[in-house]
Amino acid sequence: MKALVEQLKSTVAETKATDIRAAFAADPKRFSRFSTTFEDMLFDYSKCAVNDQVLAGLEAIAEAGKVAEKRDAMFAGDAINITEDRAVLHTALRNRSNTPVIVDGKDVMPDVNAVLEAMGTFSDGIRSGALKGATGKAITDVVNIGIGGSDLGPVMATLALAPEHDGPRLHFVSNIDAAHIADTLKLVDAETTLFIVASKTFTTIETMTNAATARAFIAGKLGEDAVKHHFCAVSTALDKVAAFGIGSDRIFGFWDWVGGRYSIWSAIGLPLMIAIGKDNFGQFLAGAHAMDNHFRTAPLRENIPMLLGLLGFYHRNVLGYATRAILPYDQRLSRFPAYLQQLDMESNGKGVTLDGTPVEGQSGPVVWGEPGTNGQHAFYQLIHQGTSVIPAEFMIAANGHEPNLRPLHQLLMANCLAQSEALMKGRTLEEAKDQMAAKGLAADFIEKIAPHRVFEGNRPSLTIVYDKMTPHAFGRLIALYEHRVFVEGALFNINSFDQWGVELGKELATGLLPVVEGKQSADGHDSSTAGLVAALLAKAAG
Ligand code: F6P
Numbered sequence: 357m358k359a360l361v362e363q364l365k366s367t368v369a370e371t372k373a374t375d376i377r378a379a380f381a382a383d384p385k386r387f388s389r390f391s392t393t394f395e396d397m398l399f400d401y402s403k404c405a406v407n408d409q410v411l412a413g414l415e416a417i418a419e420a421g422k423v424a425e426k427r428d429a430m431f432a433g434d435a436i437n438i439t440e441d442r443a444v445l446h447t448a449l450r451n452r453s454n455t456p457v458i459v460d461g462k463d464v465m466p467d468v469n470a471v472l473e474a475m476g477t478f479s480d481g482i483r484s485g486a487l488k489g490a491t492g493k494a495i496t497d498v499v500n501i502g503i504g505g506s507d508l509g510p511v512m513a514t515l516a517l518a519p520e521h522d523g524p525r526l527h528f529v530s531n532i533d534a535a536h537i538a539d540t541l542k543l544v545d546a547e548t549t550l551f552i553v554a555s556k557t558f559t560t561i562e563t564m565t566n567a568a569t570a571r572a573f574i575a576g577k578l579g580e581d582a583v584k585h586h587f588c589a590v591s592t593a594l595d596k597v598a599a600f601g602i603g604s605d606r607i608f609g610f611w612d613w614v615g616g617r618y619s620i621w622s623a624i625g626l627p628l629m630i631a632i633g634k635d636n637f638g639q640f641l642a643g644a645h646a647m648d649n650h651f652r653t654a655p656l657r658e659n660i661p662m663l664l665g666l667l668g669f670y671h672r673n674v675l676g677y678a679t680r681a682i683l684p685y686d687q688r689l690s691r692f693p694a695y696l697q698q699l700d701m702e703s704n705g706k707g708v709t710l711d712g713t714p715v716e717g718q719s720g721p722v723v724w725g726e727p728g729t730n731g732q733h734a735f736y737q738l739i740h741q742g743t744s745v746i747p748a749e750f751m752i753a754a755n756g757h758e759p760n761l762r763p764l765h766q767l768l769m770a771n772c773l774a775q776s777e778a779l780m781k782g783r784t785l786e787e788a789k790d791q792m793a794a795k796g797l798a799a800d801f802i803e804k805i806a807p808h809r810v811f812e813g814n815r816p817s818l819t820i821v822y823d824k825m826t827p828h829a830f831g832r833l834i835a836l837y838e839h840r841v842f843v844e845g846a847l848f849n850i851n852s853f854d855q856w857g858v859e860l861g862k863e864l865a866t867g868l869l870p871v872v873e874g875k876q877s878a879d880g881h882d883s884s885t886a887g888l889v890a891a892l893l894a895k896a897a898g
Pocket of ligand 1: 558559560
């Protein structure tokens with residue numbers, strides 16, 4: 357792999373691949389040569405530093421990294437999460453074709469369908485008002501208590517599919533900061549509120565603590581007996597949920613072969629289903645399933661997740677770009693960058709390969725972003741003129757959900773396209789000077805100011821276009837990014853499905869709790885930690 361990466365670096369230099377502006381000038385067909393479609397999704401990567409030789413190099417890298425074999429092993433239910441000895445089968449949760457998916461000799465599809473059915477019945481009951489609170493009132497507000505993968509997916513998806521939201525109001529509590537639950541409880545009426553406790557392990561301290569606070573809220577307002585009417589749970593740890601006092605008819609299970617950050621398709625999606633209804637949720641699953649089939653079967657040059665993953669690897673390991681910006685031109689995708697941060701950085705932020713040796717080159721990049729056009733007025737300055745090259749990933753619908761406000765959508769589209777064009781074309785010193793001269797500005801002023809108006813250009817971006825952000829299109833988009841993370845992880849030769857890197861902080865927090873409670877001394881901690889503890893306790897004591 358190392359040799360192929362070095363070879364590709366030479367190819368880039370020899371073919372001047374990073375001169376994207378020149379490549380466009382030389383080839384009027386560049387867009388059609390370096391873009392592809394799936395259903396109504398268009399994937400344009402012509403504004404990246406690619407040419408036929410670079411793509412051939414990336415194909416060789418995909419082959420050397422055995423991406424296709426690894427992909428097939430994932431879909432087949434092999435235990436590819438080797439550090440936890442688990443299969444990785446979030447794709448089974450959206451397997452709308454219902455073909456058998458075998459784990460340890462057993463077809464998991466009957467269980468998957470049974471949970472989906474139970475979720476549908478429960479969410480219908482909440483949405484219709486048939487399932488009521490303890491005092492006989494219908495549920496108007498649902499509070500999901502979870503964190504990480506048990507929060508980010510439902511929050512992000514509920515925002516994204518707001519036009520389909522016709523169920524009760526949704527609220528999300530994740531942070532252990534008391535502010536989060538306190539502010540949320542102020543918004544709801546105990547009599548008409550359902551709490552969903554969402555935790556794969558049912559041990560996560562933030563979720564368990566917030567759930568206990570919510571339980572005390574209901575018991576305090578309506579009595580202990582009311583708890584069973586106002587709580588339900590989503591977890592793989594069914595025994596622990598039962599111990600919390602939630603009846604089996606209100607527990608929605610999933611399985612250890614569903615990673616937390618890949619769990620939106622499971623019962624973790626219950627708040628979304630309650631918001632948009634089971635039919636829309638089915639469309640959401642169907643969109644992801646369509647992308648799964650595309651990923652499995654499309655030839656590499658037409659395979660959008662493969663191309664997106666290869667470009668990610670190329671940007672990180674060949675061109676050396678340390679971050680990538682996710683820039684949805686869709687206000688309702690405002691939490692999509694945060695969702696992708698967990699999906700990508702928790703999956704591919706690893707330092708050792710599958711056999712425990714250090715990763716060659718770099719693993720996953722920093723992922724960040726905000727919706728356009730807001731970002732344009734904040735951090736785009738650095739993307740255009742800063743000293744770091746940041747590949748930008750734009751996404752935009754051809755149609756908004758507000759046809760009566762079409763001119764706003766036209767402005768949104770114009771801005772999205774303008775940004776990628778500006779990044780690619782830039783503005784030379786000559787062009788800057790000519791523009792200023794055309795405005796009649798003085799020669800010495802032009803000389804002084806023109807360098808500040810230069811845009812290097814040749815800054816890579818890719819653009820994903822779709823008809824409209826429907827549940828189907830949305831499921832397809834998330835699945836696309838899941839598979840891109842898979843492709844990159846396969847090339848880094850890491851396990852993208854564990855997260856040991858979050859453990860140390862959890863362990864130390866457990867040890868520090870009695871210290872900040874004042875029950876134990878800070879002896880044994882480093883002087884900074886001990887000094888900070890002393891300062892916090894002194895301030896708390898007033
Ligand atoms: O701390 C990281 C993590 O384990 C994530 O991977 C997971 O999504 C999150 O915590 C929440 O875990 P759980 O669903 O078990 O509460």
